[in-house]
Amino acid sequence: MSIVRIPPTLREEAGGERQVLAEGGTVREVLDDLAERYPALAARILDNGGIAPFVNVYVEGEDVRTREGLDTPVGDASTVILLPAMAGG
Amino acid sequence: MPTYREHLAQIKNEIEQIDSRALSETLAADSPPLLIDVREQDEWDEGHIPGAVHVPRGNLESRIERTAPDRSEQIVIYCAAGNRSAYAAKTLEELGYEHVSSLAPGYTGWKRDGFPTVLSRSLEPEQRRRYSRHLLIPEVGEAGQLKLLDSRVLLIGAGGLGSPASLYLAAAGVGTIGIVDADIVDETNLQRQIVHSTARLGEPKVRSAAETLEALNPDVKVVQFEERLTSENADRIMGAGWDVIVDGADNFPTRYLVNDASVWHDVPVVHGSIYRFEGQVTVFKPKEGPCYRCLFPQPPPPELAPSCAEGGVLGVLPGVIGSLQANETLKLALGIGNPLVGRLMLFDALTATFDEVALRRDPNCPVCGDSPTITEYIDYVEFCAGPTHA
Numbered sequence: 312m313s314i315v316r317i318p319p320t321l322r323e324e325a326g327g328e329r330q331v332l333a334e335g336g337t338v339r340e341v342l343d344d345l346a347e348r349y350p351a352l353a354a355r356i357l358d359n360g361g362i363a364p365f366v367n368v369y370v371e372g373e374d375v376r377t378r379e380g381l382d383t384p385v386g387d388a389s390t391v392i393l394l395p396a397m398a399g400g
Numbered sequence: 401m402p403t404y405r406e407h408l409a410q411i412k413n414e415i416e417q418i419d420s421r422a423l424s425e426t427l428a429a430d431s432p433p434l435l436i437d438v439r440e441q442d443e444w445d446e447g448h449i450p451g452a453v454h455v456p457r458g459n460l461e462s463r464i465e466r467t468a469p470d471r472s473e474q475i476v477i478y479c480a481a482g483n484r485s486a487y488a489a490k491t492l493e494e495l496g497y498e499h500v501s502s503l504a505p506g507y508t509g510w511k512r513d514g515f516p517t518v519l520s521r522s523l524e525p526e527q528r529r530r531y532s533r534h535l536l537i538p539e540v541g542e543a544g545q546l547k548l549l550d551s552r553v554l555l556i557g558a559g560g561l562g563s564p565a566s567l568y569l570a571a572a573g574v575g576t577i578g579i580v581d582a583d584i585v586d587e588t589n590l591q592r593q594i595v596h597s598t599a600r601l602g603e604p605k606v607r608s609a610a611e612t613l614e615a616l617n618p619d620v621k622v623v624q625f626e627e628r629l630t631s632e633n634a635d636r637i638m639g640a641g642w643d644v645i646v647d648g649a650d651n652f653p654t655r656y657l658v659n660d661a662s663v664w665h666d667v668p669v670v671h672g673s674i675y676r677f678e679g680q681v682t683v684f685k686p687k688e689g690p691c692y693r694c695l696f697p698q699p700p701p702p703e704l705a706p707s708c709a710e711g712g713v714l715g716v717l718p719g720v721i722g723s724l725q726a727n728e729t730l731k732l733a734l735g736i737g738n739p740l741v742g743r744l745m746l747f748d749a750l751t752a753t754f755d756e757v758a759l760r761r762d763p764n765c766p767v768c769g770d771s772p773t774i775t776e777y778i779d780y781v782e783f784c785a786g787p788t789h790a
Contacts, residue, residue: 316755318678319675319676319677319678319711320675320704320705320706320711321704329748329750329751355703355704364697364698365696365698365699365700365701365704366700366704367695367696369757369758372755372756372757372758373757373758374757374758374759374760376762377758377760392746392755392757394744394746394757395700395704395705396652396673396695396696396699396700396704396705397673397674397675397678397679397680397705398649398650398651398652398655398673398705398707399560399650399673399674399675399706399707399711399713400557400559400560400561400562400647400648400649400650400672400673400674400718
């Protein structure tokens, strides 16, 4: 299981949680698992079967776009961070 | 018991002395010696030999190991007339320094004989008092403080982030602070925008900020831009010779304009953003790291981008993030430490935790990539991210 950090702008769609546990050995599997439990969240962060262009996904601090994208492996007890842009200042 | 004169003569016999011509020649050679001026501050302020390092006689013993870690290094010491430097040379020999000499005619003789001298810019006495806590830090010192006084920093936004950032930058003596903000001070601002106050309600934020900052530090000159950043004014405002831009904007269209201008004008941007209890800080440095578009090539839809007016923010959160932005700005201006280039720092006020993710430059970035596709400013139209009504 990995820990997925939900950004404040998406917490409503994730049942109000700051972080949730998810199953999956790759980013794709983890996001599919999330989509099943939180379909509203999936609607926000997925786009045409891939990650939406304005959401970044980090596994253990590394952007998955610099790794293998959706096929990036996610180890047990890894931290996955979802990061959309924040504008507030 | 010897007199001072006798003692001095004895010391001079025991050390090596050189004259102005010999010093001039050795300074021009391939490996010049370390030249130390041991006079008092006010003497140094009136002029010194080019290339000299200032270590007043009283601090010589405690500071020499930091100034000259290698005891086999060639060192020449001078004072006004060759007497204090003789004592200093003797002490350094006792400390194990192997190649020390004293300039016999001193600075007075050197100057009289027509050799070059230089007047350093140095701090005024009031500045030495005001910035004394900076001067005590080896990584800052007088040279660093003079750098700060010469620095030009532009702040986008005099709001939640701009308030603490501008206060700390002004306190630090950043000599020129530009502020871009078209808004006026509103009551809802005062829960967190600490550069303003109740007395300033209704005033333009740039004017309110200028009043606060110039009262805090008269060394600071605030340049006010009471306007909204757009494609029309971006070059005029952002291209005015800034050393660092501090992005404290509260909307995406501005942030993208700031980013694109910073890449085209080659100026680093210290980015900060906040929402409720969480904030982010990073430094976008052109050529060395990613830009904002490497991270987010396009703005998100309005539902994913609520502002503080819509979502709220804990008042102190921009204080933390804005202060971190000031910290990064000072590091960039001084050229010290490890700025957050390629690192996005995430702060969660509720759990009091910091996290970090790595940011990389995207070679396909539309603005800073190898084949840019965006070459002109874009005025994104912002829609309100409020609830839709039936």
